[in-house]
Amino acid sequence: MPVTMPYMGSVPIIPPVFEGRFRTVIHAFDKMEWNCGPLALSATQPVLFENVSKARLTIDSVLESMQNLHDRFERLSVWLRKECHNPEKRQVELALLTMLRGLQQLLSDMQVQWEKFPEAVHIVTRNQIDDIERLIGIYNLSCASYESYLAEEEHFSLKGSMLNNSVQGYKLTASIRVHVEDDDTGKHASCLEIPQVYGFGETESEALAMLEREILSLYEDLQEDVPLSEEYRLLREQLDALFNNEK
Amino acid sequence: MKNNDYDTLRVKSVCENKLGIEFRNGSESNGWFVHEGKRIARVTVPYGRKPIPPKTYKSMASQLKLSVSEFDSLLDCPLKLEQYLDALRKQGLIDPQP
Structure with a gap:
């Protein structure tokens, strides 16, 4: 006989995240639908439970996964703090942190209820457990996308990339x-922060000159009053910030 | 990768004829792929190079949101506008078909 109890917890809202090269990450976050998806639990929504032993096992594995996620996230955070000037990274960090906190909150709410009621172990429905597992899968996917970004950046920094502070005479803010x-x-x-452009030339200086012309020409294109895809709309914001064009 | 088979004129011509991209001639040749009035992808085609160097070829594919093999197909002819739109839809870059 299933036990019915109200869910007492709350789930935070995931903030919007920078897009562009993080499309995969964003896509994953969008899928979460914290506000209107199955995890949008409220105190008025009764929670049903059917299989106690399965739930115990799953919750244990969720807790274990949470610890792993937390460790991975700690490493990411350390890396992010080193280069906190990049707004992209800050926003991704914020989103990942919020997601982690959301999962922690969910589990902590469950624990409170386990302690509060003798039958509290019946607190989670199979569907909710599936949701938690799904979220962890999404989180892992996000981490994988993010790690590929980190790997790419490592490639850039290790193999002779250089820092540019200006483009075609325009001083950049970062x-x-x-x-x-x-x-x-x-x-x-090529440019790590603006992968939508490239330069080619017979010599290094020609290639760099073309890349700079391309960045500037893209920036100018994006100032035109024409509808843009989400990727380019966000790139425009990024370039506006880089060129200090606050609107 | 079929970068040795095509020159930049071919790339430009395919982009114009198949994808409806209009190029603006400046220092480089730039054009936007526009779908339902919205700018989706911007491609840069350098002037008159044959063969196209591999990284440049890959960059052009990437600008069009295509893999190198999809870009090969675009230039070879099998990949038509509708398949290009499908590739963009799969990446979530344009809205799904109603």
């Missing part, structure tokens, strides 16, 4: 990382 590499008979230049 440095951008530029990477030049051989490309057949010439040189190819």
